[in-house]
Amino acid sequence: MNKIDGEVAAEASVVKLKDVALRAGCSVATASRVLNGHSTVGAMERERVLAAAAQLGYVPNNAARALRSQSTSLVGVIIPTLDHAIYAKMVSGLQERLARNGKAVIISTSDYDLERERIQARLLVGRGVEAIVLVGIEHHPETVDYLRRAGVTPVFTYTNELGSSDAAVGFDNRHAGASVARFLLDLGHKRFGMIAGITHGNDRATERRDGFLAELTGAGISRREIVVVESRYNIENGRAAMRSLMQTYPRLTTVFCGSDILAVGAIKYCHEAGIAVPGEVSVVGFDNLEIAELVTPELTTLDVPAREMGEATAEALLRLGDKKETAIVTELPTRLIVRGSTGPVSPSGRPA
Amino acid sequence: MNKIDGEVAAEASVVKLKDVALRAGCSVATASRVLNGHSTVGAMERERVLAAAAQLGYVPNNAARALRSQSTSLVGVIIPTLDHAIYAKMVSGLQERLARNGKAVIISTSDYDLERERIQARLLVGRGVEAIVLVGIEHHPETVDYLRRAGVTPVFTYTNELGSSDAAVGFDNRHAGASVARFLLDLGHKRFGMIAGITHGNDRATERRDGFLAELTGAGISRREIVVVESRYNIENGRAAMRSLMQTYPRLTTVFCGSDILAVGAIKYCHEAGIAVPGEVSVVGFDNLEIAELVTPELTTLDVPAREMGEATAEALLRLGDKKETAIVTELPTRLIVRGSTGPVSPSGRPA
DNA sequence: CTGTTAGCGCATTCAC
């Protein structure tokens, strides 16, 4: 049985441009021109093509389009892990903003391993991505070079330094770490601990720690009196790290954690061990995740606008695509959210 | 300057199969065969091709491969939102497992809107995905039909019903809801409230609620005595819903929430309002997110193995690709995790 | 076992 022209046609298994042209009574070339917005097409002709495409439910074959035009409308993103809300939020913002401009995102994860990141980058290049969004400024020496040679735009997030990328969207981790130190100093703290993320291959963790330490030593605190441990980002590790810290250095009055995840674990340990927060020890987190407001006391933390970072990254990508700009740095504001987990130190040197 | 054979060659801007063949001294067909693991190639020849590919850093052009072979190694996934950890975890498991088999995932979000889901599905088809992972069994009437006609494998998650899909990976939401009811009945509760997710277009929320209600009415509780409100999944809404519930029906002894997100908000409200949990009201969540262990008291909740669901989905997809199976149902275990937010009701009808 | 040939669906050059 033939389809009757004008009825809501049952779509063929795959509608191709040829089918649209056939129905519109023109050549595929014309149909292609219309669908791609090339102005040089008669108004009537254009109408018919558009109508035909709509009726047939035409969806362009991206593989063919990509092969022909060298443009895939695909963006790759490599994050350490999707399990961490801070990255999930960033990807969410990126994906939604990009989708509005017809671009799709392919996601992959490196588990904080720069070598894996490099492999993933190659794979994404094979997939034809036009740009790759990376986290941080520190990468395998070959990664960015490789992207460059492949004509893929590298973009860094979680940093405000362009480095070897075409765009950086983020904030100054070092400054953020320093601002936490400043806040704690102003509260009168003298004995500091830090539970940092694993700094190996992770510039964000490194910078946060170094900014924190620099501010403290600048204030006359001896580096040797500051205890720093590193821990993978999960609650259980945060708890364990806090235990080891407090058992070894019971006189610490405050502990800065490189992530809320760790801070929340730290607070859990304090509960168990009967250590008052902030009475005996003040705890500060980083990221301002939802969990920061769930613990008791609520967590003082540095707010990172993850979703906005994803959106801003998308916008940078879009602008880069217009070729009007060649290098973009978007610095996002961070700010300290003071809640109940921090307090002043009494003149005796113990928290009030 | 010419590249010298044998040195670690600087990769050309884009290395093609032809380049590999050239260097290996064979035809592109042979090179293709080697790279695709077709056994019928001589050992020496295969060696040389492999070596050439490695030295040049050859990465196949997926667009061309896709166009020619109708196989893209691309899987699409449409989830309500990446902001909800339960979906982020699922995607994480899916992505990692698929990556091990050379498949990539394109992600998109529907914001719980079945019409948006339908649009996203079409877009993903245009991208050439071989399968699409959907959440739940309820979809726009055209969505699955469309996928079928386009030759794209539809897979449902968060459900154990095959429906119109080729594979279902998940659990019985109705049964899960019922098991929560059973647990609360056994504790002696008589006055029940529920903060469900928005059930419109969301079979998971609907089933959880219906299973809960069915078990209760089956136990002789009148439907009219059970108070159900619906709320979007975020903490603030959970808090507001709990407020409205407790202010209007102060005699409720227990409230079941369709997600830990809501439950956590509910508990926050109880803290503010001075309502003892579980002394005055028992609260149960759903999902067993990390946040369940962060609130005080810790949350009794139904564990949903989200990451495993993603992994199992990937495996179902892989098996479907082998064409040995044609329909796969994988039911995952859920179990109630009893923590501190629930307790028995005293003979007086109030919680003990 | 290996090379030659012919498209996959589309965007674009070139004629008209």
Next chain:
DNA sequence: GTGAATGCGCTAACAG
């Protein structure tokens, strides 16, 4: 303005 022809990089027939 519009149509016919070309080829993007690769894989799958087909020969040899």
